[in-house]
Amino acid sequence: MKSWSLATILIVLNCLTNFGLALADAPRVVASIRPLHSLVSSVMEGVASPKLLISDSSSPHSYTLRPSDALTLDRAEIVFWFGPELETFLQKPLQALASDAVQISMVDQPSLYVLPGRNTRGDKLKIQDPHLWLDPVNAIAMVRVIAATIQQADKANHDLYVDNAERIIEALEKLNVRIKSDLAPLKNIPFITFHDAFQYFEERYKLNSVGFVLTEPEHISSAKYVKEITQQIAELRPVCIFTDSYFEPDLLESLASGTDLRRATLDPIGFMLSPGPDLYFDLMQSIIDSFTHCLGSFSHAN
Numbered sequence: 001m002k003s004w005s006l007a008t009i010l011i012v013l014n015c016l017t018n019f020g021l022a023l024a025d026a027p028r029v030v031a032s033i034r035p036l037h038s039l040v041s042s043v044m045e046g047v048a049s050p051k052l053l054i055s056d057s058s059s060p061h062s063y064t065l066r067p068s069d070a071l072t073l074d075r076a077e078i079v080f081w082f083g084p085e086l087e088t089f090l091q092k093p094l095q096a097l098a099s100d101a102v103q104i105s106m107v108d109q110p111s112l113y114v115l116p117g118r119n120t121r122g123d124k125l126k127i128q129d130p131h132l133w134l135d136p137v138n139a140i141a142m143v144r145v146i147a148a149t150i151q152q153a154d155k156a157n158h159d160l161y162v163d164n165a166e167r168i169i170e171a172l173e174k175l176n177v178r179i180k181s182d183l184a185p186l187k188n189i190p191f192i193t194f195h196d197a198f199q200y201f202e203e204r205y206k207l208n209s210v211g212f213v214l215t216e217p218e219h220i221s222s223a224k225y226v227k228e229i230t231q232q233i234a235e236l237r238p239v240c241i242f243t244d245s246y247f248e249p250d251l252l253e254s255l256a257s258g259t260d261l262r263r264a265t266l267d268p269i270g271f272m273l274s275p276g277p278d279l280y281f282d283l284m285q286s287i288i289d290s291f292t293h294c295l296g297s298f299s300h301a302n
């Protein structure tokens with residue numbers, strides 16, 4: 001017979017206890033995408049785990065709701081999301097939810113710093129840029145919103161949420177200071193991004209983005225876009241192009257051939273990372289690493 005180590009038994013017992021506590025009195029909380037789920041998980045640590053809606057590597061821009069997601073939403077007491085500009089698939093299901101379910105859309109929070117989308121500059125209809133988690137200062141404001149909302153729903157665990165929120169905010173403040181100093185030497189080096197998700201990050205750390213290829217990673221293979229990207233590279237002379245996992249490798253090869261354009265990936269959602277309280281910090285670290293790797297040790301010879 002297979003014998004279990006004491007450590008395994010303790011882990012199993014611990015999981016059972018957590019689950020039991022969660023069933024007994026914690027509110028049922030849902031978060032749309034990994035970075036938001038991570039911050040909610042941190043606030044709820046020691047009480048329960050929130051549900052993550054998009055748990056695979058689908059883009060929130062093009063996700064379609066599954067029957068199991070509909071069930072998760074139906075049972076939710078609190079739903080955190082960014083807003084229809086990001087999770088368009090949630091707009092209708094949320095309207096249909098039970099009226100007493102609390103819905104918090106981050107783009108609507110007055111304490112957050114929200115920028116208009118760069119593609120809508122000339123348009124009459126201003127669309128908000130929903131990628132606001134890529135600024136740790138916004139993440140701090142998000143933690144405050146999350147904690148205030150959950151405290152309201154679960155007064156029994158109020159103090160725990162307050163303590164958790166204070167601890168995360170302190171860590172996020174440190175992270176912000178560290179990114180500032182890590183990226184300061186790179187701030188004049190030109191780059192372009194494929195997916196226009198990094199406006200908040202670029203603005204916070206004063207980085208030299210000279211353009212972006214697409215607003216959102218759809219329709220990449222059309223000839224019009226390929227021509228546009230080739231032109232941007234020739235005119236703007238970026239040192240690096242940042243792509244993401246949706247970018248076709250063949251296209252990137254053909255764009256970069258004959259140039260000394262450096263390439264790196266940026267993953268704004270954290271698809272390669274395990275969901276949970278650490279994800280937000282791991283995600284920001286992976287972005288710092290990408291910038292340092294692609295823009296670092298470049299010298300302006302001319």
Ligand SMILES: [Zn+2]
Nearest residue numbers: 061131197216
């Ligand atoms: Zn996006």
